[in-house]
Amino acid sequence: xxxxxxxxxxxxxxxxxxxxxSGLYNGKDHSCFVEADQWSRLVPVGGKICQIQSPLSxxxxxxxxxxxxxxxxxKKYFQILWQRFLHHLQSQLTKxxxxxxxxxxxxxxxxxTKGSVEDYIWDFQADxxxxxxxxxxxxxxxxxxxxxxxxxxxxxxxxxxVDFQVVSQACASSHLAIEMxxxxxxxxxxxxxxxxxxxxxxxxVYQGFHSLKVLSTTVNRxxxxxxxxxxxxxxxxxxxxxxxxxxxxxxxxxILAVASETEGGSVTRPSRDGGSxxxxxxKVHQQASVKPxxxxxxxxxxLFNDLAExxxxxxxQKELNLSxxxxxxxxxxxxxxxxxxxxxxxxxxxxLKNRKLFSLAQxxxxxxxxxxxxxxxxxxxxxxxxxxxxKVQAAMVTSLGFGGVHAALLVQCKLDxxxx
Amino acid sequence: MSTQxxxxxxxxxxxxxxxxxKDRVDRWYQLDETSMAVCSALFExxxxxxxxxxxxxxxxxxxxxxNLADAEFVAQSPSSPSRFVYTLPSxxxxxxxxxxxxxxxxxxLNQTPVSASAWQWAENLAISSFNKKGxxxxxxxxxxxxxxxKQRLIKGYLYE
Numbered sequence: 001x002x003x004x005x006x007x008x009x010x011x012x013x014x015x016x017x018x019x020x021x022s023g024l025y026n027g028k029d030h031s032c033f034v035e036a037d038q039w040s041r042l043v044p045v046g047g048k049i050c051q052i053q054s055p056l057s058x059x060x061x062x063x064x065x066x067x068x069x070x071x072x073x074x075k076k077y078f079q080i081l082w083q084r085f086l087h088h089l090q091s092q093l094t095k096x097x098x099x100x101x102x103x104x105x106x107x108x109x110x111x112x113t114k115g116s117v118e119d120y121i122w123d124f125q126a127d128x129x130x131x132x133x134x135x136x137x138x139x140x141x142x143x144x145x146x147x148x149x150x151x152x153x154x155x156x157x158x159x160x161x162v163d164f165q166v167v168s169q170a171c172a173s174s175h176l177a178i179e180m181x182x183x184x185x186x187x188x189x190x191x192x193x194x195x196x197x198x199x200x201x202x203x204x205v206y207q208g209f210h211s212l213k214v215l216s217t218t219v220n221r222x223x224x225x226x227x228x229x230x231x232x233x234x235x236x237x238x239x240x241x242x243x244x245x246x247x248x249x250x251x252x253x254x255i256l257a258v259a260s261e262t263e264g265g266s267v268t269r270p271s272r273d274g275g276s277x278x279x280x281x282x283k284v285h286q287q288a289s290v291k292p293x294x295x296x297x298x299x300x301x302x303l304f305n306d307l308a309e310x311x312x313x314x315x316x317q318k319e320l321n322l323s324x325x326x327x328x329x330x331x332x333x334x335x336x337x338x339x340x341x342x343x344x345x346x347x348x349x350x351x352l353k354n355r356k357l358f359s360l361a362q363x364x365x366x367x368x369x370x371x372x373x374x375x376x377x378x379x380x381x382x383x384x385x386x387x388x389x390x391k392v393q394a395a396m397v398t399s400l401g402f403g404g405v406h407a408a409l410l411v412q413c414k415l416d417x418x419x420x
Numbered sequence: 421m422s423t424q425x426x427x428x429x430x431x432x433x434x435x436x437x438x439x440x441x442k443d444r445v446d447r448w449y450q451l452d453e454t455s456m457a458v459c460s461a462l463f464e465x466x467x468x469x470x471x472x473x474x475x476x477x478x479x480x481x482x483x484x485x486x487n488l489a490d491a492e493f494v495a496q497s498p499s500s501p502s503r504f505v506y507t508l509p510s511x512x513x514x515x516x517x518x519x520x521x522x523x524x525x526x527x528x529l530n531q532t533p534v535s536a537s538a539w540q541w542a543e544n545l546a547i548s549s550f551n552k553k554g555x556x557x558x559x560x561x562x563x564x565x566x567x568x569x570k571q572r573l574i575k576g577y578l579y580e
Binding site for chain 1: 483484485487488490491492493494495498499500501504505507508509510511513514517518519520521522523524525526527528529530531532533534535537538541544545548549552564565566
């Protein structure tokens with residue numbers, strides 16, 4: 001078990017968790033057509049993406065003087081989220097508590113699939129072998145984070161120990177970073193673990209998913225009978241996990257359990273029976289036998305991912321005699337790759353605190369193969385799975401990644417009081 | 421607890437013929453350089469002959485992300501989906517899963533000068549997992565950089 005002491009995000013909806021949740025509750029799709037002229041490499045236009053609305057996102061040669069590179073942009077976004085965190089913590093902690101925090105042992109995990117690879121990878125089209133000398137895609141950002149974190153915390157007046165690790169584990173990167181945070185707090189001597197999860201959209205990522213033919217040409221409809229693929233999104237999230245909650249906030253959330261599993265099947269497709277996700281779910285249940293009250297699924301909207309995920313959810317719920325509503329976020333905010341699991345955790349915590357579930361707003365007709373109870377459009381306030389009188393509720397959040405890395409986590413929120 | 425260590429070096433510019441382990445991995449001929457190398461390393465270490473659940477968790481440490489596979493992807497026109505699937509540092513471990521018919525938790529760390537403690541974190545987890553739960557850990561360290569003799573090096577450590 002570990003406490004969630006802080007959470008924040010920046011998505012295509014805007015800066016902060018509130019605006020992200022507002023889009024989910026109001027059924028807002030934040031996607032827009034790819035603006036290929038912003039990217040130096042022309043990409044096949046046709047799909048939609050959920051990109052953070054900022055003049056920062058480009059590597060276009062002619063605009064390099066006006067715009068930032070991906071690496072610079074990621075540093076800027078990190079700096080903004082980090083400053084918001086410092087401001088928040090300063091408002092919550094006394095000077096003595098700040099000094100105590102910085103004297104404890106801190107792990108900082110960067111979770112990302114591609115880092116700032118877009119900045120340089122196109123330079124090696126003529127000779128891929130030269131890429132052996134290319135920079136590490138995470139090095140610039142992690143060096144910057146190291147400097148920012150240590151210098152700002154040092155101002156709080158105590159010696160600090162912050163270790164940095166980079167987790168790159170496809171679209172399950174957030175979940176794996178959270179699992180590694182959990183292992184580090186329980187098995188090693190860390191007191192706190194930050195997880196900064198990010199992925200930026202650029203021509204490399206777009207072209208890659210386009211080549212796989214998994215991008216939706218219409219709108220993203222997870223678990224729908226007529227689903228036609230995913231839409232890409234970009235996001236930056238920052239979480240602080242602690243052995244002891246330092247946030248002093250009401251209605252605090254905690255990770256009860258987190259587990260991952262792999263399968264040696266196809267590199268891109270999960271096995272049709274969702275086998276490794278199911279094993280991860282049962283491992284979570286072994287760690288904490290609390291039953292979830294609702295579910296935030298990975299729900300990419302691709303044919304095979306949704307098929308495997310629904311099967312694992314169905315079997316798990318049946319085994320535990322559960323029938324709780326399942327929802328997802330990607331129809332609104334896109335598939336934010338390495339950051340998607342961290343965003344889904346933010347959404348799950350908001351639902352646990354608000355006692356109001358968001359729906360899969362763009363999914364009109366479920367795939368007839370599916371038996372799981374999905375939260376569809378028009379049933380936003382139904383919340384059949386919720387016992388509104390209960391102070392303690394929990395959510396399951398699942399994640400699937402390329403290479404058959406699948407993971408699940410169980411998060412619980414204890415309300416100080418129940419209004420209804 | 422005991423520790424076994426393994427080492428494998430290879431010339432990445434040498435053409436690879438049909439490997440003896442070809443039946444263990446689907447479409448082995450599509451593998452990228454790193455995935456091909458890790459399979460060759462495991463085969464040389466003869467790990468495939470041992471129990472399929474030789475270890476309980478697997479930690480993969482690499483440097484320079486998937487730069488080489490990324491560059492190969494952008495060099496192709498039209499873009500090939502069979503190349504794109506290797507453009508993640510976590511794909512080589514997925515190929516290892518197939519090679520060993522192994523499943524379980526895999527943790528992929530990227531080693532940079534700042535996160536140079538990836539190895540230390542991995543070893544700490546291996547030791548604490550064994551001491552607390554009796555879990556066996558396999559750590560694979562794979563570098564893209566060439567050494568003085570233009571070879572790439574792969575190292576393996578089994579904690580059991």
